[in-house]
Amino acid sequence: MKKILLAAATLTTAIPLTAQAEDLLTGDVRLACEAVLCLSSGTRPNECAPSLRRYFDITRKKLSDTISARHDFLQLCPASNEQGMPELVRAIANGAGRCDAAELNRVNQVRKSYQVCGCSGLWGCSGKDAIRTCRTEYKWVVKNQKPSYCRAYFDHAWTDVKASVEYRGNEDAGGRWVDVR
DSSP states (O other): OHHHHHHHHHHHHHSOOOSSGGGSOOHHHHHHHHHHHHHTBSOOOGGGHHHHHHHHTOOOSSHHHHHHHHHHHHTTSGGGGSTTHHHHHHHHHHHTTTSSHHHHHHHSEEEEEEEEEEEESTTTTSSTTOEEEEEEEEEEEEOSSOOHHHHHHHHOTTOBOGGGEEEESOGGGTOEEEEOO
């Protein structure tokens, strides 16, 4: 939680605010700053709903274009250029919404091959007439390693989302990512 407060302090000190209404953040600038704070935290209070809706409503035909447009949106926050913030904004744009359990289970699949051997014959593998045969079988498994963009998002010093997903089980025996709340 200290890291979230540090990020919030950075955002508020980097943006000089006065009591005058015209100096307050409004529109997309305000939503961008709120989105940075909300997406840096493992919790999502109701106050985050408008900024997160605006952030996740940014979609393009190609994923790379969506990520770029979301990154551009987050950069509307005046504090996004302060020390440490460009890395945080980049980690959020690449990871937020792409590193939950459902998405990790979908994109983190690999096809593994296994040798399956057996014997045929009257006495199985112990008789003289035993014929040993092997075949290759394939199975889709979910890898227990996070993609690099998720590691950057989860491991950034100013995010508090590390414990939001975890891998349970064994890759070869149906292991999966699960949301931890």
